[in-house]
Amino acid sequence: MATPNDDGCTLTGALSVTTEIARCVTLIHGPAGCAHHNFSLLHALHASRDFALPPPVLSTDMTEKEVIFGGEQMLEEAVFCAAEKKPDLICVLSTCVAAAIGDDVEAVCRIPSVVPVVHIPTAGFLGGGFLAGHIQALISLSRFAGQCERVPSVNLIGEKTLEYEVDEHYREVVRLLTLLGAPVNVRFVCGATLDGIRRLGGASLNILRDPSMRPVGDHLHRELGIPYIDSFPLGLGGTLRFLELVGRQLSLDPSAAVAAEEALQKEVIGTFAPLRRKRVTFPAGPAAESASRFGYELAETLDLEVREGGNPVPLPDPFPVGTSGIRRLLHRWRRKCHA
Amino acid sequence: MPECAGPLWPCGLTGAAACLSGVRGIGVIIHGSAGCYFYPATTLHSPIYCTSLSDHDLILGTGDALVRTIDGVQGRHSMLAVLCTCTPAIIGEDIRQVIDEHYGASVRIIVLDAPGFAGEYEAGFLSALSSLPLLLDVHRQNSVNIDGLSLMDPFWRGNLLEIQRLLHLAGAECGATLCAGAFSCDSELSSSTIHANPDLRSGFGTPLGTMIGLSAVKKTVGALEDRFCSNGGVISDQVIPDAEERVISACDKYQRRFDPPNVALFGQSLSMQAIAAMLTEYLGAEIACIGSRNSPSGGPLPVEMARDYGKVQEILDRERPDLVLGSSFEQAACPSAAFVGVTAPLRGTVRLHARPLAGIEGSLALMESVLNACMDHQKGAR
Numbered sequence: 010m011a012t013p014n015d016d017g018c019t020l021t022g023a024l025s026v027t028t029e030i031a032r033c034v035t036l037i038h039g040p041a042g043c044a045h046h047n048f049s050l051l052h053a054l055h056a057s058r059d060f061a062l063p064p065p066v067l068s069t070d071m072t073e074k075e076v077i078f079g080g081e082q083m084l085e086e087a088v089f090c091a092a093e094k095k096p097d098l099i100c101v102l103s104t105c106v107a108a109a110i111g112d113d114v115e116a117v118c119r120i121p122s123v124v125p126v127v128h129i130p131t132a133g134f135l136g137g138g139f140l141a142g143h144i145q146a147l148i149s150l151s152r153f154a155g156q157c158e159r160v161p162s163v164n165l166i167g168e169k170t171l172e173y174e175v176d177e178h179y180r181e182v183v184r185l186l187t188l189l190g191a192p193v194n195v196r197f198v199c200g201a202t203l204d205g206i207r208r209l210g211g212a213s214l215n216i217l218r219d220p221s222m223r224p225v226g227d228h229l230h231r232e233l234g235i236p237y238i239d240s241f242p243l244g245l246g247g248t249l250r251f252l253e254l255v256g257r258q259l260s261l262d263p264s265a266a267v268a269a270e271e272a273l274q275k276e277v278i279g280t281f282a283p284l285r286r287k288r289v290t291f292p293a294g295p296a297a298e299s300a301s302r303f304g305y306e307l308a309e310t311l312d313l314e315v316r317e318g319g320n321p322v323p324l325p326d327p328f329p330v331g332t333s334g335i336r337r338l339l340h341r342w343r344r345k346c347h348a
Numbered sequence: 349m350p351e352c353a354g355p356l357w358p359c360g361l362t363g364a365a366a367c368l369s370g371v372r373g374i375g376v377i378i379h380g381s382a383g384c385y386f387y388p389a390t391t392l393h394s395p396i397y398c399t400s401l402s403d404h405d406l407i408l409g410t411g412d413a414l415v416r417t418i419d420g421v422q423g424r425h426s427m428l429a430v431l432c433t434c435t436p437a438i439i440g441e442d443i444r445q446v447i448d449e450h451y452g453a454s455v456r457i458i459v460l461d462a463p464g465f466a467g468e469y470e471a472g473f474l475s476a477l478s479s480l481p482l483l484l485d486v487h488r489q490n491s492v493n494i495d496g497l498s499l500m501d502p503f504w505r506g507n508l509l510e511i512q513r514l515l516h517l518a519g520a521e522c523g524a525t526l527c528a529g530a531f532s533c534d535s536e537l538s539s540s541t542i543h544a545n546p547d548l549r550s551g552f553g554t555p556l557g558t559m560i561g562l563s564a565v566k567k568t569v570g571a572l573e574d575r576f577c578s579n580g581g582v583i584s585d586q587v588i589p590d591a592e593e594r595v596i597s598a599c600d601k602y603q604r605r606f607d608p609p610n611v612a613l614f615g616q617s618l619s620m621q622a623i624a625a626m627l628t629e630y631l632g633a634e635i636a637c638i639g640s641r642n643s644p645s646g647g648p649l650p651v652e653m654a655r656d657y658g659k660v661q662e663i664l665d666r667e668r669p670d671l672v673l674g675s676s677f678e679q680a681a682c683p684s685a686a687f688v689g690v691t692a693p694l695r696g697t698v699r700l701h702a703r704p705l706a707g708i709e710g711s712l713a714l715m716e717s718v719l720n721a722c723m724d725h726q727k728g729a730r
Contacts, residue, residue, distance in 0.1 A: 018383025040434060041352050041360025042464030043657075046387035048657070049693055052677060062656060062680050063354060070352035072465055076438060104380050106465060109406065109438045138382065254397030
């Protein structure tokens with residue numbers, strides 16, 4: 010049976026990037042329905058992140074007429090209209106329909122404009138899934154980054170902007186980096202500006218959200234010569250290793266930061282001592298597999314018994330970031346265990 | 349080019365999926381990309397399937413992907429509905445033929461062309477409804493169908509419960525509920541129908557009236573009681589007068605302190621007109637504008653199209669209402685006004701109980717929300 014593609018639409022992946030950039034207009038070349046699906050989804054997620062306004066998304070509102078006669082003329086006019094709004098950047102995203110009828114979106118985007126116009130090839134299923142759109146958008150936008158004077162700082166690459174806890178994850182990474190004395194240069198792309206993207210080359214290290222972002226990390230390494238770490242910190246031991254790794258990459262002594270974090274972890278584990286010897290069950294399924302090693306690490310530290318018939322506790326994938334993420338997770342475990 | 353800044357209303361495909369996924373026994377298969385599947389799957393909260401077409405299918409034909417999907421789900425449902433999205437429509441495959449060749453009459457399968465570029469949500473919903481092999485049972489005289497129920501509508505559950513309550517009070521039984529609740533693809537239709545949403549009237553059965561706005565409810569309940577109660581009825585004699593008195597009293601109290609609001613309404617055309625009429629009648633509200641998501645189909649008040657965020661903002665900037673009824677898009681576009689949510693989507697709030705918009709309780713709930721929102725807004729402005 011053909012199963013639903015959990016990875017989602019390429020267009021959604023790209024929109025999760027372009028709608029984060031301040032003063033960027035995203036133009037979707039396709040039927041209004043495609044744009045609505047995504048606009049509504051983004052509106053929901055933005056509302057849950059307390060953003061007041063939905064992102065600026067335009068649609069060429071392609072109808073049967075353009076499907077039959079072609080939509081390039083309509084796209085050209087739409088780019089012109091978008092430019093009249095005087096944004097810093099216009100990102101043009103194509104859809105399945107535009108690709109199926111053979112519109113040359115790239116050619117239209119090359120027409121000189123007063124505003125930079127970037128075509129991100131996102132022809133729905135033709136371009137791959139959500140992840141492909143996410144990666145494609147980041148790589149396309151990185152063209153604006155140039156070489157600049159490098160300081161000991163990091164870029165955060167490929168944050169999952171549609172994650173409910175994206176800002177909590179960011180704050181945790183910043184907290185850990187602050188322990189090391191390492192500032193964030195650019196978040197690529199949460200809340201970024203075009204000027205910020207231009208400054209990408211100023212960091213000494215890129216930290217990827219997770220290993221799925223390696224194609225972006227490799228691309229930036231090739232283009233800007235910046236090495237990368239392939240994940241935000243996950244798990245108790247992983248968080249300490251993250252501090253050591255970042256410190257080493259930035260030539261900073263991590264020992265004080267590691268000691269402070271170890272002390273915090275001991276305090277957190279102590280808070281949840283009533284969980285000790287409780288029986289828990291982790292959710293089954295492929296989605297939970299990647300998170301399970303962090304779950305078992307936590308269970309061992311807390312002296313929990315993982316067995317069938319235990320209290321079903323959540324094991325989110327992606328796993329919460331850092332020690333603060335573990336603390337929030339343990340609150341949920343405690344509620345499930347009635348401890 | 350008609351500029352479309354932030355489209356606010358779903359396409360015909362979503363309308364069709366909303367309709368058919370509300371019918372028990374039907375397995376809905378979206379024949380298209382995962383992107384077309386994801387939105388209805390997440391907003392309808394109903395299990396649906398997708399053929400997840402890839403570029404390979406586009407080149408070599410989508411039939412194999414469809415057959416694989418049908419093979420995987422047949423036997424779980426008494427009927428399958430294949431909704432063809434934009435891409436199969438563009439490449440022009442004869443999906444009916446593919447299905448007939450593979451399955452003949454062994455599986456009950458409806459095939460519906462529902463490309464998003466070809467129509468709006470309401471058209472997709474009603475087209476899907478008309479594709480169902482429904483039978484009208486002329487002998488079912490003691491029950492009434494309820495139509496206009498859509499899983500996309502945040503009020504569908506409350507509307508269904510409220511209209512069922514009123515039918516019971518009027519001495520009638522509830523017939524087919526199009527398309528939610530216990531309605532199945534093998535349900536037979538009763539000979540008369542009440543509209544929970546005047547913008548999604550099915551055309552099945554003799555219409556008894558609509559249930560949005562207290563005036564419409566009064567008329568519809570009157571028709572119901574004429575038909576089912578030989579000596580008048582408790583709803584017209586007691587329930588509606590009591591509800592109306594409470595509304596009048598609350599509005600009167602409000603007007604002792606505050607001026608009536610200047611209101612902008614956004615949503616489906618006929619529903620918003622009915623609500624506007626109620627606000628005018630009981631609260632003396634000025635109707636600044638009605639922005640319609642669907643093509644207006646008559647009605648007493650002027651309506652303009654407002655299907656995208658840019659147009660909504662333009663209208664709100666022009667009218668500067670102090671009360672907005674609409675979706676959370678309008679709430680975001682006009683944070684300075686009082687707001688009441690009456691249109692999907694309603695994001696950023698927790699909604700657990702079955703709140704109605706239709707019927708007597710729906711009218712009361714709406715007036716209560718309007719008065720509370722207006723009072724909070726007036727107090728906040730001081």
